[in-house]
Amino acid sequence: MILNKQVTVILGVFILLAGCGKQLVQSPAENDFNVDAELNYCVKQTSKALAQIPDNGLIPRNIAPNASQWRMVDYTDWTSGFWPGELWYLFEATADSKWKKVADKYTEYLKPLSVSPATDHDLGFQVFSSYGNGYRLTKDTEYKSVLLKTADTLATLFNPKVGTILSWPRDVPNMEWPQHNTIMDNMINLELLFWASKNGGSKQLYDMAVSHAAVTMNNHFRPDYTSYHAVVYDKETGKKIKGVTHQGYSDSSMWARGQAWAIYGYTMVYRETNDPKFLDFAHKVTRVYLDRLPKDLIPYWDFDDPAIPKSPRDASAAAVVASALLELAVYTTDNNLANEYNEKALGMLKELSANYQSKNHNSALLLHSTGHKPAGSEIDYSIIYADYYYIEALLRYKKIAQGQKPLITYKLN
Template identity: 35%
Template sequence: MRQHLEHAKFFILEKTKKNASSFGDRLPTSTEGGKYKFADDGFWVGGFWSGLNWLCYEMSEEESFAVAAQASNWRLTKRLYEKPDTLDHDTGFLYLPTFVAHYKLTGDSSSRQIALDAADRLKERFNDKGKFIQAWNVWVKGEAFSEENRGRIIIDCMYNLPLLFWATEETNDEAYRNVAVAHADTCAKTIIRSDYTAFHTYVFDPDSGEPKYGKTFQGYSDDSCWSRGLTWAIGGYAYAYKYTGNTKYLEIARKTAEAYMSRVEQDFIPLWDFSVPNRSEALRDTSAAAISAASLLELAEHADSEDEKQRYTNFAIQTLLNLYETYSTRFEPENEGLLNEGCGHHPAGVDLNCSLIYGDYYFAEAIARLQANGNTKGYW
């Protein structure tokens, strides 16, 4: 088993090095016909390519990965300082695996400052009346769903909170931590359901802060359980516990993990939404599987017993083995992605049956964690 994981590591290193030679300073998003597409400012996923290279640097200590990781930094720096209105709650995904990673791995002070400035932008999205971080900006003025964005949270934001927790650790300014804790508490009362599945989004009155209703954007229905969203909840609350020691967060992480593990397919790779009616015909989402593995390995670090730790670790390992052996591109040398069968935005018909840069990233993160026995420097 460990030998297969070692093979997976070298597969990740080899393909990432090959991609770096052709990607240059561009930011990949998802594949089409086995070739990555790119976004000039990175969209919400721009941090994961740099993060993937930092993971490879950590696993291999090869300087070429550090060089590749920094090649596109200028794009995210320009976005932060010249186009801050394009940022939203996914600021953590953009600046944690890039500038925080660079700082943690090398001590680079300029990256530290850029990451702190990004944390400021995330903190500014806090709605004090509702005690939540606004997820998205208003995309189209006057359009109903877009206007709801003024009072919308989405489950993905739980995975962005470590940027705020890290900022408090760096500065001793509790304002960052207070926002993160308030948001986690609000999510616990609203977007996390009583059965520990999660709504994709939850809407509040932006002026009064009163909670209104759960609603989906990328899931099958408002009341369904979008699988990737549930994996964001597992890791998000595991990290919230790591940074605060609040056992309430650990309990939510455990129970959302149970909700996920009890619903996933027998080969450990989930359907894109657990509530779809035609399960035999539904697409899988390997990105959700990869996020689950990384999240469960983080949760395992906070287990109360060796049995509990092994249960989460073994589930993550089996997930990774199946991703590598059945869903990876290891026999497709011209395919630039690492994992096939990612499901980006099913309702919109966007990025289906492809590689997703965040799926590739979390696959690599989980492999790196296992190689280091949980002792990676970490970016969260």
């Protein structure tokens, strides 16, 4: 067993440090979730993957249903940072230098992104998941340099007339190019700007991130706090033209992973700004998601797909939200609400671990994620970002179980 300290968690002694300094104590119920066993599973599966994938400069992205081999992509793919990020998490979990070595190897594949013009908003996903975790764990100054350069590159997509970062600087269906488009996924990339502004980069990067979060909060959500996947703005006036979907069921539906990005994103923005309006908003976008979940806590790919319960699930959204809830609970001063967030996160991790693991199918960690159903792409696949957020949630949970703050993934300084 690579992780040799089993963590037995008693929820009654589950102490979280809230943003106001108040201690929150979970309800008194014994929890039999063995987080070390699940992390050991991640080690075993990822070791299998390393033995299978070719050593040719490419990075694993997904495995099709009933397949056993990874589909590989190059460093320009938006998912390219999640594989090295997963390896960094395993280094953190095990303290085994073999994981550091391979994490560094795959991280280096992404270095050209820091010196190339921005062709997409996903630089945060790509470079922060890889170089960000690498710097957090090693303090390698070369990693820091890449992060700062990449933040400046991402900033070139910011349109001050709109107040957000352009997501797709190209013609994408229904986005009315060359007007300005912003997608909900982009919330996650703000973390790179926040970090850079506090670690040697321009203060303007912080201001850009705050502006993006505020403009998105005002324009990207319906009255019930469900999210549009994309909003199109007039690039000259900043006026909202329309809210639409690209990967969801319809323009008016709640696409599961889009809402997950909102939950994760606004929790992070509150952490970085300490502005209570972002915390309040994180609670609101979380509430509608939790209230509409099926009993097993794993969402269908879109909450409004009329084919439910015969439509595909999205394990990736569940993993993202499980991780986000563990952090959001820390900032929650209402004990009952904080307890609910932690209990729901635990329920998600239990369900993913019991019924979504890939162990008898392939070398990924999880099955049953949905990438882009309207395009017929990655439906019921194993997808690398589901694995990444699953490990992140497990590590955050383990820290809480040990009486520590949860893992704040990108709090690097």
